[in-house]
Amino acid sequence: MREAGIVGTVAGHAKSEATRKAALEIGFCDEVFATAAEAVKDADLVVLAVPVGAMSAIAAEIGPHLKPGACVSDVGSVKQAVIEAVAPHIPEGVDFVPAHPLAGTEHSGPHSGFASLFRNRWCLLTPTPQSRPEAVAQLRAFWEGMGANVDEMDAPHHDLVLAVVSHTPHLIAFTMVGVADHLGRVSNSEVIKYSASGFRDFTRIAASDPTMWRDVFLTNKEATLDILGRFTEELFMLQRAIRMEDGEQLHAYFTRTRAIRRGIIDAGQDTAAPDFGRVAAAVGDTSPNRKE
Numbered sequence: 586m587r588e589a590g591i592v593g594t595v596a597g598h599a600k601s602e603a604t605r606k607a608a609l610e611i612g613f614c615d616e617v618f619a620t621a622a623e624a625v626k627d628a629d630l631v632v633l634a635v636p637v638g639a640m641s642a643i644a645a646e647i648g649p650h651l652k653p654g655a656c657v658s659d660v661g662s663v664k665q666a667v668i669e670a671v672a673p674h675i676p677e678g679v680d681f682v683p684a685h686p687l688a689g690t691e692h693s694g695p696h697s698g699f700a701s702l703f704r705n706r707w708c709l710l711t712p713t714p715q716s717r718p719e720a721v722a723q724l725r726a727f728w729e730g731m732g733a734n735v736d737e738m739d740a741p742h743h744d745l746v747l748a749v750v751s752h753t754p755h756l757i758a759f760t761m762v763g764v765a766d767h768l769g770r771v772s773n774s775e776v777i778k779y780s781a782s783g784f785r786d787f788t789r790i791a792a793s794d795p796t797m798w799r800d801v802f803l804t805n806k807e808a809t810l811d812i813l814g815r816f817t818e819e820l821f822m823l824q825r826a827i828r829m830e831d832g833e834q835l836h837a838y839f840t841r842t843r844a845i846r847r848g849i850i851d852a853g854q855d856t857a858a859p860d861f862g863r864v865a866a867a868v869g870d871t872s873p874n875r876k877e
């Protein structure tokens with residue numbers, strides 16, 4: 586926000602004094618407050634950036650202190666649950682426009698932010714029927730100002746899409762790292778040492794914040810279970826093909842998945858930015874927390 590010059594004063598709240606101190610020291614915030622109620626006083630835009638399970642409590646705390654005409658948004662990874670948690674606490678005359686930037690790393694806390702984090706990444710807005718178009722347009726401009734590409738969709742669809750592209754893949758990564766850990770015959774140091782890029786990313790993802798991910802699965806339960814069910818069915822089918830030495834079936838399956846991936850690229854839909862490392866390097870970001 587600062588780099589793009591689209592913000593005046595940044596007021597922050599964090600529960601821990603150490604986090605508030607760090608946010609001030611690195612210039613992430615101009616002011617910090619021990620309570621969310623104080624932080625939102627006089628704010629034009631309030632962005633809730635807590636785990637999805639904490640959204641309701643924080644919305645209840647700030648509700649009575651919001652300035653008329655303010656806009657409340659959030660960055661939660663699940664949208665329907667956030668709307669149910671936050672909307673009841675938004676007073677008349679205040680807008681609520683839920684949002685989800687599809688960008689992040691496995692690291693937490695103020696030191697993990699870097700200016701290019703949202704550049705050329707998607708940010709999905711999931712307005713509610715009560716969100717005024719002017720407020721949605723303003724939030725769109727806010728994210729575009731930070732270099733993000735913005736799309737709008739309804740919250741249930743967002744949750745299904747994210748179950749496919751983020752939540753279930755994370756669960757698979759968590760599980761695979763757990764499997765590697767349980768396997769006594771391959772040591773943990775070998776897992777790291779010999780992991781090729783795919784599994785290396787699994788281990789990176791497995792280091793993500795446990796509270797954040799617990800809340801994602803508890804609040805996007807239906808969609809994740811749906812996708813996980815489909816995943817397990819296909820996995821069993823492949824497992825059987827391996828056991829039966831059915832090379833034809835394996836080859837046909839992998840041919841299909843290759844065609845899907847190539848189809849996505851040929852259709853010009855692979856609009857994701859290059860990985861953070863390259864983006865960060867291109868802008869000279871020296872954040873120690875950016876992706877390798």
Ligand SMILES: NC(=O)c1ccc[n+]([C@@H]2O[C@H](COP(=O)([O-])OP(=O)(O)OC[C@H]3O[C@@H](n4cnc5c(N)ncnc54)[C@H](O)[C@@H]3O)[C@@H](O)[C@H]2O)c1
Binds near residue numbers: 643686692694
């Ligand atoms: N990390 C990612 O990749 C990513 C990407 C997009 C969206 N998100 C979403 O963004 C939100 C924040 O995630 P993050 O990665 O910035 O996490 P983070 O751990 O860096 O920050 C979350 C902060 O919320 C605080 N917190 C927790 N419960 C609280 C409560 N009840 N009241 C006040 N503060 C509380 C924590 O102490 C922590 O400082 C989550 O909803 C997450 O789903 C994360």
Ligand SMILES: O=C(O)C(=O)C[C@]1(C(=O)O)C=C[C@@H](O)C=C1
Binds near residue numbers: 686690750
């Ligand atoms: O690269 C990562 O660390 C991420 O997993 C970021 C990621 C994702 O792409 O799935 C994780 C959760 C979010 O809600 C948005 C982004």
